[in-house]
Amino acid sequence: xxxxxxxxxxxxxxxxxxxxxLCARVPYSPRALRSLVQRGDIPSIRLRNCRKLLFDWPAVxxxxxxxxxxxxx
Numbered sequence: 001x002x003x004x005x006x007x008x009x010x011x012x013x014x015x016x017x018x019x020x021x022l023c024a025r026v027p028y029s030p031r032a033l034r035s036l037v038q039r040g041d042i043p044s045i046r047l048r049n050c051r052k053l054l055f056d057w058p059a060v061x062x063x064x065x066x067x068x069x070x071x072x073x
Contacts, residue, residue, distance in 0.1 A: 015057045
């Protein structure tokens with residue numbers, strides 16, 4: 001591998017993550033995150049006939065920045 005080539009990043013292969021991945025990326029407790037999702041402060045995707053939630057990381061990051069105290073986007 002050449003030194004100028006970036007290393008492949010398999011963790012960011014898709015912008016979607018599940019709830020466990022969201023908990024690993026955001027420094028809130030799972031209970032607080034569930035509350036934010038239920039209130040609609042964090043955008044989520046629920047597929048038909050499925051209980052699992054998916055999160056689009058760029059949209060979540062933008063929502064967190066938008067809702068930050070004193071933050072300007």
